[in-house]
Amino acid sequence: MRRLLLASLSLLAGCEQRDLPFPDLPMIDRATHCPARDAVDCATDVGGTYPLQVRGSTVGNRDRYTNTSCTRGGGVTIEDAAYRWTAPWTGRFRFTTEGSGFDTVLSLRQGSCAGRELACSDDVDDGVRHSEIIANLAECQTVTLVIEGANVDAVGDYVLSIGGFETSCDDGIDDDQDGLVDCDDPDCFTARCADPRDDWPASLTADEWGVLEETNRMRAMGATCGTERYEPAEPLTMEPILRLAARLHSTNMATQGFFDHTDPEGRGPGERVREVGFRGSFIGENIARGQPTAEEVVAAWMSSVGHCQNIMSPRYHFLGVGLARSDGGEPYWTQKFAGSDR
Numbered sequence: 001m002r003r004l005l006l007a008s009l010s011l012l013a014g015c016e017q018r019d020l021p022f023p024d025l026p027m028i029d030r031a032t033h034c035p036a037r038d039a040v041d042c043a044t045d046v047g048g049t050y051p052l053q054v055r056g057s058t059v060g061n062r063d064r065y066t067n068t069s070c071t072r073g074g075g076v077t078i079e080d081a082a083y084r085w086t087a088p089w090t091g092r093f094r095f096t097t098e099g100s101g102f103d104t105v106l107s108l109r110q111g112s113c114a115g116r117e118l119a120c121s122d123d124v125d126d127g128v129r130h131s132e133i134i135a136n137l138a139e140c141q142t143v144t145l146v147i148e149g150a151n152v153d154a155v156g157d158y159v160l161s162i163g164g165f166e167t168s169c170d171d172g173i174d175d176d177q178d179g180l181v182d183c184d185d186p187d188c189f190t191a192r193c194a195d196p197r198d199d200w201p202a203s204l205t206a207d208e209w210g211v212l213e214e215t216n217r218m219r220a221m222g223a224t225c226g227t228e229r230y231e232p233a234e235p236l237t238m239e240p241i242l243r244l245a246a247r248l249h250s251t252n253m254a255t256q257g258f259f260d261h262t263d264p265e266g267r268g269p270g271e272r273v274r275e276v277g278f279r280g281s282f283i284g285e286n287i288a289r290g291q292p293t294a295e296e297v298v299a300a301w302m303s304s305v306g307h308c309q310n311i312m313s314p315r316y317h318f319l320g321v322g323l324a325r326s327d328g329g330e331p332y333w334t335q336k337f338a339g340s341d342r
Contacts (some may be wrong), residue, residue, distance in 0.1 A: 027052060030088035030177065034140035042113040043082035043144050050088055050177060052162040056081050058102075058148065058155045065146045068107045070120040079155050080148035084112045085162065087137035091175055092165040092234075094340075095145055098130040102149060102156035106131035109144045118143065122150055128281070132340060134317055136234065165237075200247065208321040210294030211335065212238050215311055215319065218302055225308035233314045239338065241278040242320025246334040248272065249287070250324035254332040259289050273336060280318065282339030284310040289332050297333050315339050 031048020039045070042064050046052060061079040071078065087093065097104040105122050109115040121131040129150075137143065147158045164176035166185040174181045216235040223230050249272060252263055262268050267275070269285040286307045291297035301307035310316070320336035 031086040031140065034086050034088070037084070037086070037112075037142060040084065040112050043084040043146075045084045048086040048088035050162060050164070052085065052160070054083065054160050055157065056160075057157050063148075065107070065109075065148065068105060068120055068146065068148065069117055070107070070122045071105050071148065071150060078148045078152055080146050081158060082112075082144050082146045083160060084142060084144045086140060086142045088139070089175070090137070090139045091167050092134065092136050094132065094134050094161075094163045094165070096130060096132040096161050096163075097147055097158055098132070098161065099159035100130055100147075100157065102158070103129040103151070103154045104131050104158060105148050105150050106133055106160075107146045107148075108133050108135060109146060111142055112144045115144060132281075134340075204323045204325075207294050207323050208243070209238070211298060211321045211323075211333070212236065212319060214294050214298040215335070218298065218311055223302065223308060223312050225312060226305035228309070230309075230312035230314075233312055234317065236316060236319040236337070239278075239280075239318040239320050239336075241276055242273065242280075242318060242336040242338055243322060244320070245273045245276045245278060246320040246322030246336045247324065248276070248322070249285075250322040250332040250334045253287070253289070253334075254324040254326040254330070257326070259287065259332075261285055261287065269336070273338075278338070280338040280340040282315055282337070284313070284316065284337035286310050286335040286337075287333065290330060291333065292331060297331075301335075310335070310337055313337070 027049050029047040030050045034048060037045065046054065058079040058081050061081055063077040063079060065080050065082060095106060095108065097106050103123070105120065107117055107121075108119040109117050119133045119135055121133045123129055123131070145160060147160060149155050164178075166175045166180070166182070168175055169182045172181060174185075176185070178185065219233040219235060222232040249263065253259055256264055258264060263272070270283050273283055286301050288297050288300060291300055298311070301311060316337040316339055318338045318340070322334040322336075324332050326332065
């Protein structure tokens with residue numbers, strides 16, 4: 001009987017500072033076609049300016065927004081700053097406080113002032129003080145972004161940036177207005193836009209894409225992992241550097257005959273992805289050995305609590321899949337998950 005093995009790991013890997021996004025793109029209000037909004041005094045209205053980068057300070061500000069779900073302030077007064085923004089199109093957007101000078105918390109609220117909280121982010125990674133939210137918004141949907149400190153002493157200069165993603169890779173439209181369309185945009189690292197220079201065996205590549213598709217099918221349905229219920233989650237995007245790290249680990253396992261998250265050289269998942277140049281956050285890893293097809297390996301992972309949690313976690317947005325075979329033909333599978341791709 002073929003022995004089928006699985007292992008999963010979810011951890012916070014180190015994340016280095018990166019250049020702030022879109023420094024060369026003009027900031028333009030792209031939501032002028034949306035209905036006008038009433039004036040408010042609880043936030044600065046920036047319309048549908050995209051891409052957006054604003055700077056300011058929370059020092060001396062009022063505490064206009066309370067009960068943020070991921071602050072550690074315990075209800076005490078924490079100065080904040082707020083911006084009301086309108087999505088100029090239906091899409092997937094990234095909101096980040098990277099570059100801020102203090103430990104920030106970022107929350108996304110429906111509408112403005114008394115709007116309910118849609119998402120909240122404290123530290124995007126272990127040892128990193130900035131925050132990041134990735135969310136799908138509808139055209140002309142108005143939200144308020146609130147920047148505050150992680151505790152009563154956390155005040156200072158902040159940077160708030162808004163960017164997006166290419167969400168359709170075959171429509172000839174620059175969905176995220178970054179000047180790159182469809183397969184020319186790195187967001188479109190999909191089966192249709194696969195790198196023509198990729199010399200990985202076609203049969204292995206096809207199964208890697210099959211794992212991505214099957215993983216996203218599971219996420220779309222929602223699942224119960226052990227006793228924890230996960231609601232449907234956004235699809236993951238194949239990330240080329242994560243995929244490289246996954247391929248290298250699968251190859252290493254297949255050629256050296258080991259099966260573990262820690263390789264014989266003593267490196268763990270976070271170290272391996274950093275070695276190939278990945279600088280994103282929230283690194284998780286699933287590995288398996290012996291399952292012959294993409295459908296079977298994903299089904300096996302879904303039947304195991306830790307693997308299922310990695311697959312269903314809404315904090316992950318990017319995936320790398322690597323498949324390699326031993327000299328005897330045994331398949332070794334690796335999934336690399338990340339919350340951001342930079």
